[in-house]
Amino acid sequence: MKKEVVVIGGGIVGLSCAYSMHKLGHKVCVIEKSDGANGTSFGNAGLISAFKKAPLSCPGVVLDTLKLMLKNQAPLKFHFGLNLKLYQWILKFMKSANAKSTHRTMALFERYGWLSVDIYHQMLKDGMDFWYKEDGLLMIYTLEESFEKKIKTCDNSGAYKILNVKETKEYMPIVNDNICGSVLLTENAHVDPGEVMRSLQEYLQNAGVEFLYNEEVIDFEFKNNLIDGVITYKEKIQAEKIILATGANPALIKKTKNDFLMMGAKGYSITFKMPEELKPKTSSLFADIFMAMTPRRDTVRITSKLELNTNNALIDKEQIANMKKNLAAFTQPFEMKDAIEWCGFRPLTPNDIPYLGFDKRYKNLIHATGLGWLGITFGPAIGKIIADLSQDGANEKNADVMLFSAFFRD
Numbered sequence: 223m224k225k226e227v228v229v230i231g232g233g234i235v236g237l238s239c240a241y242s243m244h245k246l247g248h249k250v251c252v253i254e255k256s257d258g259a260n261g262t263s264f265g266n267a268g269l270i271s272a273f274k275k276a277p278l279s280c281p282g283v284v285l286d287t288l289k290l291m292l293k294n295q296a297p298l299k300f301h302f303g304l305n306l307k308l309y310q311w312i313l314k315f316m317k318s319a320n321a322k323s324t325h326r327t328m329a330l331f332e333r334y335g336w337l338s339v340d341i342y343h344q345m346l347k348d349g350m351d352f353w354y355k356e357d358g359l360l361m362i363y364t365l366e367e368s369f370e371k372k373i374k375t376c377d378n379s380g381a382y383k384i385l386n387v388k389e390t391k392e393y394m395p396i397v398n399d400n401i402c403g404s405v406l407l408t409e410n411a412h413v414d415p416g417e418v419m420r421s422l423q424e425y426l427q428n429a430g431v432e433f434l435y436n437e438e439v440i441d442f443e444f445k446n447n448l449i450d451g452v453i454t455y456k457e458k459i460q461a462e463k464i465i466l467a468t469g470a471n472p473a474l475i476k477k478t479k480n481d482f483l484m485m486g487a488k489g490y491s492i493t494f495k496m497p498e499e500l501k502p503k504t505s506s507l508f509a510d511i512f513m514a515m516t517p518r519r520d521t522v523r524i525t526s527k528l529e530l531n532t533n534n535a536l537i538d539k540e541q542i543a544n545m546k547k548n549l550a551a552f553t554q555p556f557e558m559k560d561a562i563e564w565c566g567f568r569p570l571t572p573n574d575i576p577y578l579g580f581d582k583r584y585k586n587l588i589h590a591t592g593l594g595w596l597g598i599t600f601g602p603a604i605g606k607i608i609a610d611l612s613q614d615g616a617n618e619k620n621a622d623v624m625l626f627s628a629f630f631r632d
């Protein structure tokens with residue numbers, strides 16, 4: 223029997239699409255190749271960091287990254303090779319690092335950040351139970367120059383709180399005197415992403431959304447300008463609408479004759495226990511070394527690194543050691559008890575703008591990917607945009623897609 227809506231990919235974006243489509247009364251089926259227990263949407267930092275945060279590609283980023291590379295503290299690592307896309311990606315990244323593009327993107331972040339926050343509230347009202355804290359994001363600076371630069375951007379709106387070293391230690395007891403100070407971005411929030419994912423899965427299953435786990439989609443059958451069949455290892459599935467939310471995996475996107483300027487950017491996390499009194503009081507980001515540290519119910523998680531042009535899913539012990547070393551330069555010695563190491567791939571576009579909207583060839587196909595380092599931040603908003611778009615029936619009829627989709631951005 224033909225299904226109404228098939229969502230391919232059960233990460234935060236796929237599940238958020240399923241959530242909003244279900245709310246609009248659609249019958250949804252999610253197809254996920256894994257067992258849905260530990261993908262990129264689970265092991266990340268869980269920051270909802272939409273507010274007063276610049277995109278990765280912003281003025282000064284190239285020089286700052288080169289300086290960090292010289293100190294072996296850079297989060298960025300390129301696996302150079304014969305991949306033209308990598309060079310196109312880098313070029314676009316550098317082109318986007320200007321004030322005009324940054325301001326436009328930050329305004330969009332603000333707009334869709336509030337939408338996501340509203341939807342997280344709605345999920346909690348729906349009875350989902352996950353760690354969700356609206357207690358700001360502490361941006362810790364380790365370089366005087368960047369701290370000064372950040373302070374210049376702070377206004378009296380209440381969105382910023384500038385803290386000296388002593389005040390910073392009240393939020394982050396383990397830092398040492400090598401830091402310069404911090405700025406609390408008061409509007410940002412954080413979640414335990416694993417708890418969000420598990421709550422969403424449970425809620426959707428109870429609500430009648432069908433889940434096909436351990437079922438990889440390997441191809442499509444096309445008929446004129448429609449996708450007539452979604453082919454998995456087990457069966458052929460037909461659907462009126464298909465939402466492609468496969469994160470950093472480009473394989474199915476290519477099957478639809480598209481080639482998005484998006485790369486899997488590998489990152490790592492370490493989740494561990496530490497004494498309650500040493501835990502950070504809110505989510506934090508060591509801004510100059512791009513390392514997040516997030517408190518959770520019983521553990522703390524650090525995340526970092528951005529490796530481009532690799533699809534090796536193994537944990538590189540050198541990267542883990544480098545993360546520990548970089549953090550140790552700015553903290554008192556402490557033990558990471560019962561540490562669990564993890565890695566995942568961000569679907570990263572060069573300007574942090576996602577690919578959203580109807581496919582230009584196949585009229586029953588909608589794309590929803592490319593949220594890079596911000597999938598937990600904007601996943602719920604994207605789910606709502608995609609659900610509304612499916613009602614509107616065309617990209618051009620949907621202002622959010624026209625504003626926030628890479629299909630419509632230079």
Ligand SMILES: Cc1cc2nc3c(=O)[nH]c(=O)nc-3n(C[C@H](O)[C@H](O)[C@H](O)COP(=O)(O)OP(=O)(O)OC[C@H]3O[C@@H](n4cnc5c(N)ncnc54)[C@H](O)[C@@H]3O)c2cc1C
Nearest residue numbers: 231233234235255266267268269439469489596597598599
């Ligand atoms: C180290 C690290 C830290 C991060 N920190 C944050 C943070 O603090 N805040 C934030 O907002 N974001 C953060 N992110 C980014 C965030 O994790 C991602 O943007 C988000 O998880 C992407 O969600 P997604 O649903 O697009 O992709 P995914 O979570 O990867 O989901 C895609 C799913 O599709 C499935 N799939 C792929 N191909 C097929 C197929 N052929 N058939 C069936 N299923 C398929 C995959 O198995 C996968 O489950 C971080 C990422 C990393 C790596």
